[in-house]
Amino acid sequence: xxxxxxxxxxxxxLAVIVEDIPGILSQVxxxxxxxxxxxxxxxxxxxxxxxxxxxxxxxxADELMxxxxxxxxxxxxxxKAVKILDEKTSIxxxxxxxxxxxxERAARDEILQIxxxxxxxxxxxxxxxxxxxxFGDQDKNxxxxxxxxxxxxxxxxxxxxIAIERGHGTIYDDNKLQEEFNYGKNVx
Amino acid sequence: xxCLLEQNVDTIFGYPGGTIINLYDELYRYKDKIxxxxxxHEQGASHAADGYARATGKVGVCFATSGPxxxxxxxxIATAYLDSSPVVFITCNxxxxxxxxxxxxxxxxxxxxxxxxxxxxxxxxxxEIPDAMRQAFAIAQSGRPGPVLVDFLKNVxxxxxxxxxxxxxxxxxxxCSAIRKLATDSAMSAPEIDxxxxxxxxxxxxxxxxxxxxxxxxxxxDRADKEFREFAEKIDAPVAITLMGGGGFPGDHPLTSGMIxxxxxxxxxxxxxxxxxxxAVGSRFSDRVALxxxxxxxxxxxxxxxxxxxxxDKNVLTDHxxxxxxxxxxxxxxxxxxxxxxxxxxxxxxxxxxxxxAPDLGRFTPQQILETIRNxxxxxxxxxxxxxxxxxxxxxxxxxxxxxxxxxxxxxxTMGFGMGAAIGAAVGCPDKCVLNITGDGCLRMNCNELATxxxxxxxxxxxxxxxxxxxxxxxxxxxxxxxRYSETTMDRGPDFVKLAxxxxxKGYRVENVEEMQATLKEALAEGKACVIDCLLDINEMVSPMxxxxxxxxxxxxxxxxxxx
Numbered sequence: 100x101x102x103x104x105x106x107x108x109x110x111x112x113l114a115v116i117v118e119d120i121p122g123i124l125s126q127v128x129x130x131x132x133x134x135x136x137x138x139x140x141x142x143x144x145x146x147x148x149x150x151x152x153x154x155x156x157x158x159x160a161d162e163l164m165x166x167x168x169x170x171x172x173x174x175x176x177x178x179k180a181v182k183i184l185d186e187k188t189s190i191x192x193x194x195x196x197x198x199x200x201x202x203e204r205a206a207r208d209e210i211l212q213i214x215x216x217x218x219x220x221x222x223x224x225x226x227x228x229x230x231x232x233x234f235g236d237q238d239k240n241x242x243x244x245x246x247x248x249x250x251x252x253x254x255x256x257x258x259x260x261i262a263i264e265r266g267h268g269t270i271y272d273d274n275k276l277q278e279e280f281n282y283g284k285n286v287x
Numbered sequence: 288x289x290c291l292l293e294q295n296v297d298t299i300f301g302y303p304g305g306t307i308i309n310l311y312d313e314l315y316r317y318k319d320k321i322x323x324x325x326x327x328h329e330q331g332a333s334h335a336a337d338g339y340a341r342a343t344g345k346v347g348v349c350f351a352t353s354g355p356x357x358x359x360x361x362x363x364i365a366t367a368y369l370d371s372s373p374v375v376f377i378t379c380n381x382x383x384x385x386x387x388x389x390x391x392x393x394x395x396x397x398x399x400x401x402x403x404x405x406x407x408x409x410x411x412x413x414x415e416i417p418d419a420m421r422q423a424f425a426i427a428q429s430g431r432p433g434p435v436l437v438d439f440l441k442n443v444x445x446x447x448x449x450x451x452x453x454x455x456x457x458x459x460x461x462x463c464s465a466i467r468k469l470a471t472d473s474a475m476s477a478p479e480i481d482x483x484x485x486x487x488x489x490x491x492x493x494x495x496x497x498x499x500x501x502x503x504x505x506x507x508x509d510r511a512d513k514e515f516r517e518f519a520e521k522i523d524a525p526v527a528i529t530l531m532g533g534g535g536f537p538g539d540h541p542l543t544s545g546m547i548x549x550x551x552x553x554x555x556x557x558x559x560x561x562x563x564x565x566x567a568v569g570s571r572f573s574d575r576v577a578l579x580x581x582x583x584x585x586x587x588x589x590x591x592x593x594x595x596x597x598x599x600d601k602n603v604l605t606d607h608x609x610x611x612x613x614x615x616x617x618x619x620x621x622x623x624x625x626x627x628x629x630x631x632x633x634x635x636x637x638x639x640x641x642x643x644x645a646p647d648l649g650r651f652t653p654q655q656i657l658e659t660i661r662n663x664x665x666x667x668x669x670x671x672x673x674x675x676x677x678x679x680x681x682x683x684x685x686x687x688x689x690x691x692x693x694x695x696x697x698x699x700x701t702m703g704f705g706m707g708a709a710i711g712a713a714v715g716c717p718d719k720c721v722l723n724i725t726g727d728g729c730l731r732m733n734c735n736e737l738a739t740x741x742x743x744x745x746x747x748x749x750x751x752x753x754x755x756x757x758x759x760x761x762x763x764x765x766x767x768x769x770x771r772y773s774e775t776t777m778d779r780g781p782d783f784v785k786l787a788x789x790x791x792x793k794g795y796r797v798e799n800v801e802e803m804q805a806t807l808k809e810a811l812a813e814g815k816a817c818v819i820d821c822l823l824d825i826n827e828m829v830s831p832m833x834x835x836x837x838x839x840x841x842x843x844x845x846x847x848x849x850x851x
Contacts, residue, residue: 167601171597283430
């Protein structure tokens with residue numbers, strides 16, 4: 100049957116397993132710019148497997164868009180697996196460092212209290228500022244940032260979202276789709 | 288060089304330069320084993336390597352130097368990429384110590400070529416040479432074929448550097464580490480085709496009352512013409528041939544309904560609109576075929592058979608697909624397919640085909656030229672074309688019988704492709720007659736390669752459809768832009784007969800069908816390269832025509848040129 104695609108836009112995370120070869124990140128990123136899609140965040144990091152890197156890309160898209168991008172990604176030679184993750188099927192988290200102005204003792208106390216509520220940590224402090232570490236989903240981190248705005252935010256560094264599928268399934272699981280993509284690049 | 292011999296390379300098209308000088312120095316020693324064709328321009332070499340690959344089915348090889356040499360082949364790389372042609376492009380870059388310093392003739396060609404290749408390699412260490420070459424050739428010809436670029440730093444090609452090297456013939460290299468590495472995650476041998484998918488399609492075919500087939504470029508690349516023919520004859524359905532599918536199914540077969548799409552025949556376009564099952568083999572439903580994807584084959588279940596999963600549901604949403612090479616999937620289907628008969632449906636569609644005999648319109652017409660070629664040239668002549676009106680006419684009125692007979696730039700639409708491709712075909716298939724069908728605009732873009740044709744004594748007959756205009760753009764201006772012929776009139780030189788003579792070739796000018804017949808006979812009998820300049824009316828148009836984005840039966844022009 101013909102697939103029906105939901106035209107509603109939402110945030111997707113694309114998990115891409117790639118071989119760690121030169122230029123692979125730009126090859127993947129290029130697909131998005133070619134289509135004029137805006138990447139919300141992109142994170143690249145090592146995995147438990149040697150020579151294999153995981154790239155997580157977060158973007159606002161509709162179902163057809165994300166499907167096409169995933170297909171073009173899967174087609175790249177250095178790409179081993181791709182998974183489309185949304186909020187229902189996955190756990191998504193990011194880390195943020197927030198440097199906030201804290202010159203008064205009262206301000207420092209109040210910031211500490213807020214940070215505790217959010218299960219964050221103060222990881223650096225001097226007489227003028229505190230640097231907070233927080234780990235959580237985007238909504239939680241943004242709520243904390245909103246509260247800290249009153250004190251004066253000096254700088255923020257965020258990791259971007261990483262995501263993993265819920266349950267026992269993994270990105271490495273054999274599936275028909277991946278097998279189908281291997282035809283196009285298969286080496287005989 | 289040894290790595291090229293491993294891959295059974297005996298022909299290279301290229302152009303030397305400062306950074307690639309070490310490779311050419313080595314080539315000098317290998318003169319008796321590797322034949323190098325020096326073109327007039329790197330772009331010509333890139334198209335020649337592509338044409339060689341398309342005509343012979345082998346991997347084409349093209350050499351170019353760094354900087355401008357490398358950027359000059361980019362049009363050729365993109366042309367090969369869009370039409371899935373297996374070509375390995377080899378460039379050399381500046382030495383390691385100069386890399387990234389904007390050195391003389393330095394350019395990041397691997398970066399530039401990334402979006403238009405299957406893979407790029409930047410070789411920085413001589414030890415990597417053998418594996419990079421093995422992988423490049425394996426990638427170019429496996430799965431969906433395509434171009435690969437290998438860029439060597441100049442110091443890597445230094446003749447004083449010696450590496451441990453073992454000659455592994457390509458037919459026997461499946462166990463070598465480089466190839467194994469490529470295949471770690473995809474099986475070493477091609478994955479099995481899903482039998483359930485095949486069964487499902489067999490059921491769909493059994494239910495269909497009005498089946499219709501599209502023969503795409505995948506049939507040609509996989510040389511699956513026999514399998515496709517058996518498939519079509521068993522289903523007994525009309526077959527549309529796409530531009531890239533030319534040669535995948537005989538153009539004069541009783542089931543052929545002609546080309547499909549923007550300049551598709553009325554038979555094909557109407558069949559597409561009315562069929563209840565459409566099976567496309569190796570076709571990606573480009574915007575020139577599925578002009579309006581929303582209404583394309585609106586009554587039909589659409590099935591796609593393709594080797595590239597990324598093509599499924601890309602342009603047109605489908606009801607079913609089978610992933611695999613055209614040849615393998617079709618053999619599996621053929622083995623289980625009974626003989627069907629769809630007489631009524633065929634009788635409804637096939638009589639709508641264009642008349643094959645050129646009508647006498649009292650002037651010299653493109654159809655008359657092509658009819659002359661059809662009747663005079665050998666039936667197995669390889670035909671290369673450029674891009675534009677002459678290309679559409681050639682596809683419409685010539686019949687192609689085997690994969691590799693038609694060489695045309697379909698996806699990228701590269702003007703100037705034809706002459707290069709003809710050179711590649713003439714070198715790759717020396718026993719065949721090679722015709723280069725071109726227009727006056729296109730020939731101007733690459734006529735410098737006539738020098739190559741003359742030097743290597745390649746018996747290419749170049750037939751110029753000279754209407755003194757960029758005809759296809761002019762046709763759009765005529766029909767859609769209210770006859771505002773902005774910059775499409777080519778009322779200028781050169782005199783193509785004199786141009787041919789300047790290159791040491793024979794030039795002919797013909798103005799009517801009798802002259803055409805006599806000239807072509809003479810040219811073919813001489814067996815030498817020549818240019819035949821055919822003077823046509825500036826207002827000739829390609830018909831039928833459907834405007835971009837419109838429904839496939841929404842003809843702007845009907846067959847014969849009347850306004851739809």
